[in-house]
Amino acid sequence: MATLPNPLELRTPDHSIEELFIKRWSPRALSGDAITAAAVNSLFEAARWAPSSFNEQEWRFLYAHNESEHWSTFFDLLVEANQLWCKNAGVLIVVFSRTTFTRNGKPNSTHEFDTGLATQNLMLQAAAMGLVSHAMAGFDRGQSKRSLNVPDGFEPHCMLAIGHPGDPAELPENYQGMETPSGRKQLPEIAREGTFSFDE
Numbered sequence: 248m249a250t251l252p253n254p255l256e257l258r259t260p261d262h263s264i265e266e267l268f269i270k271r272w273s274p275r276a277l278s279g280d281a282i283t284a285a286a287v288n289s290l291f292e293a294a295r296w297a298p299s300s301f302n303e304q305e306w307r308f309l310y311a312h313n314e315s316e317h318w319s320t321f322f323d324l325l326v327e328a329n330q331l332w333c334k335n336a337g338v339l340i341v342v343f344s345r346t347t348f349t350r351n352g353k354p355n356s357t358h359e360f361d362t363g364l365a366t367q368n369l370m371l372q373a374a375a376m377g378l379v380s381h382a383m384a385g386f387d388r389g390q391s392k393r394s395l396n397v398p399d400g401f402e403p404h405c406m407l408a409i410g411h412p413g414d415p416a417e418l419p420e421n422y423q424g425m426e427t428p429s430g431r432k433q434l435p436e437i438a439r440e441g442t443f444s445f446d447e
């Protein structure tokens with residue numbers, strides 16, 4: 248059996264950081280093994296401690312275990328290109344957020360930002376636990392609200408596949424080449440002191 252490459256061997260940070268940031272990556276080869284309820288709780292517990300504007304904690308996560316009664320509802324939301332490999336996920340998650348503040352009903356301009364922070368907490372926790380987490384924009388947003396009975400005032404953002412690492416050789420051939428940890432832009436391309444001087 249082939250195994251997934253180790254991002255810690257293939258990614259080299261230019262500056263000193265915690266290993267966990269390098270360890271998290273988005274492979275598609277998943278084993279199909281189940282994710283325990285305790286593991287799911289740990290993922291959402293990590294998300295729970297994210298910061299948010301006025302501590303609104305506006306993120307909401309809906310999830311389904313593979314082979315549960317809810318699985319097909321979640322799985323059917325994905326575009327075919329994601330279904331191809333997500334069939335071996337242990338859990339699928341849809342990430343939503345409340346778009347207004349509970350305290351005064353005014354629009355919350357940071358609901359997407361806050362929810363991204365919570366989602367990254369979840370993904371880093373998954374990596375720390377040796378699990379794959381893979382975010383996906385490729386799903387039907389409108390249908391996710393209808394299928395999952397999500398009321399007005401909540402917006403869907405992405406889906407996440409959570410699974411155990413699998414065998415890349417079992418992926419369709421055109422997916423196998425993608426099973427290698429990606430690189431990143433250089434630091435001066437994303438961060439500079441002073442006023443805006445980026446090329447793009």
Ligand SMILES: Cc1cc2nc3c(=O)[nH]c(=O)nc-3n(C[C@H](O)[C@H](O)[C@H](O)COP(=O)(O)O)c2cc1C
Binds near residue numbers: 271272329385428429
């Ligand atoms: C919001 C978001 C949406 C994404 N959508 C998809 C998707 O629909 N399908 C997919 O295979 N990967 C998707 N990805 C994964 C990205 O391609 C991946 O995170 C990026 O290439 C960086 O690689 P890394 O996560 O391995 O570091 C998505 C990632 C994010 C954050």
